[in-house]
Amino acid sequence: MATCPRCKGPLTDDHRCPKRQGLVIIEIVATALGGGLAGLLLLAAFDPRGQIADLDVITFIGGAAVAVGVNRLIRS
Numbered sequence: 521m522a523t524c525p526r527c528k529g530p531l532t533d534d535h536r537c538p539k540r541q542g543l544v545i546i547e548i549v550a551t552a553l554g555g556g557l558a559g560l561l562l563l564a565a566f567d568p569r570g571q572i573a574d575l576d577v578i579t580f581i582g583g584a585a586v587a588v589g590v591n592r593l594i595r596s
């Protein structure tokens with residue numbers, strides 16, 4: 521079987537070179553940051569006067585977790 525010139529893996533018809541580990545980590549971090557920020561924006565939209573500002577961190581972590589989870593589901 522032919523081997524891929526870039527990653528040395530078996531060159532099948534639908535071969536795609538695996539991403540480098542560092543890039544995967546960067547993508548996960550970027551996804552988590554984006555999800556966290558989206559969560560904060562949502563919170564701000566529902567709470568324009570900041571009455572539940574104590575939830576900032578929880579919202580950020582929740583948004584990040586959801587974003588990473590969805591990203592993993594889409595890619596698997």
Ligand SMILES: [Zn+2]
Pocket residue numbers: 524525526527528529535536537538
């Ligand atoms: Zn390859």
